[in-house]
Amino acid sequence: MNRHPDYLLNRVNNPADIKSMSLEQLKQLATEMRQLVLERDAAIGGHVGPNLGIMETAIAYHYVFDSPHDKVVWDVSHQCYPHKMLTGRKLGFLDPDHYGDISGYTSPEESVHDFFEIGHTSTSVSLAVGLAQARDLMHPESNDNIVAVIGDGSLSGGLAFEGLNNAAKLHSNLIIVVNDNQMAIDKDQGGLYKGLKELRDSNGKAENNIFKFMGLDYKYIAYGNDLQTMINAFKDVKDIDHPIVLHVNTLKGKGYQPAVDDKMDWHWQPPFDIKTGKVKETTNAENYSDAILTELGKQIDGGVPVVALNAAIPGVFNLKQFQAKYPDHYYDVGIAEQDSITTAVAMATAGARPVVFQNSTFLQRAYDQLIHDMALNDAPVVMIVRGGTIASDSATHQGTFDISMISNLPNIEYLAPTNVEELISMLKWALKQTEQPVIIREPEKKLLHGKASQDDYSLIHYDVARDGSEVAIMAVGDFWQLGIDVCEELQKKLNINATLINPKSLTGIDQNYLHHLSENHDVVVTLEDGNVSGGFGETIARYYGPKAMKVLNFGAPREFADNVPLDVLYEWYHLTPDQIVDDIEKVIHAL
């Protein structure tokens, strides 16, 4: 039910509806919409600070410009809630029953006012340049405005720079709004921000101006959270005939004190209490990230020159406490995934022990650095990767490609532990390597205790948890528990005493064991929590290709899934113990 039938926003069905509103009405809209951002995020979680800070920019944009003829590309699009409220999707914010109708990012499937599905940073300028190029080629008479909005934090990503560099070649309309709230997700990192500060401090008048250096026109707007100011700013540049940067100073979290006070935590929050600003469910349960950091601390205390690197996502790995305790051993490169790997390669080559913390979905941005910089140079970088598992997340952040991304590359060992003791054993071994990068897939599910069955992973020896016959289950990493469940189901339903194997590695295979397995097994089943295409299971299928052994690979298909509940996904992907045992049964019957 609509919680605010009295809100002015109810009158807005499309952006044109705000054009006749008075400034006071627009300000009222801003107040209402801030409340709605908070209510939605408090209920289901979401981006808080970015949406609160962009409010006046979004309202002024739709007041001045004519969407969708004029087109705006929101970088990352984690600040698109106000835009969504004004473009026909207000119910996704007014009515809790409709929260689920609306995704957290721009989505062409939802609205003609959204042009791209976006969730990664630093793409908006290149996208806007492409829209402008297409406009100029196909409709040279068109005077549609193309607007890119990009945060100061996103500017450190190399793609943003590539986009700006080519934007300067345009001889036609392009408006680049640099939304400068002095934050990446964590603090901004790097020299760029010294320059931006001088621009802010001089009210945009500093001679030294990176945008002008590149030939871009430039204007500074000091009060980006003042509605009239933003309306005037947009009116001034509307229909401009060349590219211009509008450098707009805003306050991240504007209008909600907890979000202003702690900008990193309030970048994105799980459900919280609006009054107190307290997150509803926090857990102090032991977790894999803390276990890793405890071990790194021990290593540093023991004199090992460990450096924990990340690219603007310390929160994902609980790195802030580590940073406080070991400031010289912590390095955040900002939003710059490529740089995080290449710098780590050089550190490792010089004898330091870099440990790079990456999200699978963002590591995609450094694929060539994995190949050409890291693997080719046999650089003993250690990396911890999270987020590769099948998840009920936004498709923009789907991380299930990590196994096909990493495990098919030369010289890299990609390990998948099944419990915390094994994880730490692998980490210790990884830190001792001098000739090889080692990547560890940090488990995502509930922490399991167990043991490590080897402490030297130079040669992988499969760990056999159950020694059975007929059917062998190879359960990788986070699907270890699923492997146990499938074995139990096989016993119960088919009276098969299956063998259960922990393969540990996503790269190397234990050929001796696989050969030996043929003696008293007919079917090998692989279970991997990721994209099955190009994954671990196919390596096993290839190994047994010329042999009599039957192989069944389970994992996610080659597709995107957008915010689908995990149990539904498992059902779709044939990943419940029932379904898996049914599939095995069919193969056995055909033998």
Add this chain to the structure above:
Amino acid sequence: MNRHPDYLLNRVNNPADIKSMSLEQLKQLATEMRQLVLERDAAIGGHVGPNLGIMETAIAYHYVFDSPHDKVVWDVSHQCYPHKMLTGRKLGFLDPDHYGDISGYTSPEESVHDFFEIGHTSTSVSLAVGLAQARDLMHPESNDNIVAVIGDGSLSGGLAFEGLNNAAKLHSNLIIVVNDNQMAIDKDQGGLYKGLKELRDSNGKAENNIFKFMGLDYKYIAYGNDLQTMINAFKDVKDIDHPIVLHVNTLKGKGYQPAVDDKMDWHWQPPFDIKTGKVKETTNAENYSDAILTELGKQIDGGVPVVALNAAIPGVFNLKQFQAKYPDHYYDVGIAEQDSITTAVAMATAGARPVVFQNSTFLQRAYDQLIHDMALNDAPVVMIVRGGTIASDSATHQGTFDISMISNLPNIEYLAPTNVEELISMLKWALKQTEQPVIIREPEKKLLHGKASQDDYSLIHYDVARDGSEVAIMAVGDFWQLGIDVCEELQKKLNINATLINPKSLTGIDQNYLHHLSENHDVVVTLEDGNVSGGFGETIARYYGPKAMKVLNFGAPREFADNVPLDVLYEWYHLTPDQIVDDIEKVIHAL
């Protein structure tokens, strides 16, 4: 045999040997070394302009600094010949019998003066920052100099910007030499170069300075090909206690007029005649790239809004003539692979028909743009990829990862034509798509004529060139001829009339046909000219995993190969018809 026993260079066994030389002697060295660059390149091909232009920088570097305590990272390292001549590897240039001893890029295996194996651009600053970070962490008392050399062309690559941004955070020695020769491989692209020109034109005094903007110290050197000037410049900054940019103006190709006159062609040349500057073997044979461009021309003439995009490598695809004929339909983003994809996504979304020309090894730099920007948005980008095949190339440029990189991603159709008519048929279909990116793997081997067996590739129907029994050969793209040869060998040696299949697609599989194949075949053999790990063959192995069919996958193993002759590689990888038939025979005997 040493062709120049009289050269002063013969006295140089390590960099220290030049420290006692007079300026005149050093100038003589430069003259000799330029001649040696030309002789080696004229004989075996190689980078010409970059090595000629960097000569004085390299000599001055080793005269002033103390390698390998001081460390220099050459970006791309395609300008490392002078460095190699001064660091114990002169025979690789003086003696044609030893040309093969020395690779074209820096190589830690060759020398302690080389720190990384490098062949891709824009990495040197991040690498140097990593070396500096490791130095500061592990040896805070050290006063070793760390030097990065990076060309102006490489600065447009986003990673270079990420590196500069983080370089500015250092509070210790780092010297970044921006070798400004006013060229990428082709002309520089983008607004950055307007700014660099203003710096050159003002002798480094322009207020607007991107390096200073980022907090980096800065000096301009107008005469970078003057030895005394470069020696003084390096002496001035040696042991500096903070990061500084030395912006050095040089002439690409300096000392060899043909290379000065045509800087793009002389960036890299195959064997040529030094006197005339004529390349020895040119071919006017018909080739796949020209066929593609002819078709694009037809489409443009017919009103289709095609845009041919590339990232600084027009020469690889013969794009210069196309550019001259269709300037509005040509777009070079400079060295900025990420931007090339993201911009193309937006163009395609807006209704234009971007066709992106990429080298497989460089496309690695845009992996996330393939996933998050292109595939997730179902953007109907068309892409032509070269360089994926197994080749006797430098490991730095090994492109064999393209199939595992692309074909495991959702929503993308990756097609592998076997002849030029099929290629054009695929291209025409690709240009008609509105909901899906299509990538075509341009064949590398001798152009074959044939026919297209379908013109709509929405559903892949395998083309059966020979309908046999027992053994089926699936020969992909450039391995089509190998497939024919294997069939003949099977007939001859085992009297087997094998089926020969052209699968056409590296992504979709023709399940009906594969099912039907089981009726009278026992063995399926896949032949793919690329990395077998995560490749096409594994998809087939997975399909047949639970079935009786035996599958044998052939391709390159998960490894780097560095300048190995192709016939040797094929032998190593078990890719000769003989070896393949032997392997098939073993499987048949075990049936």
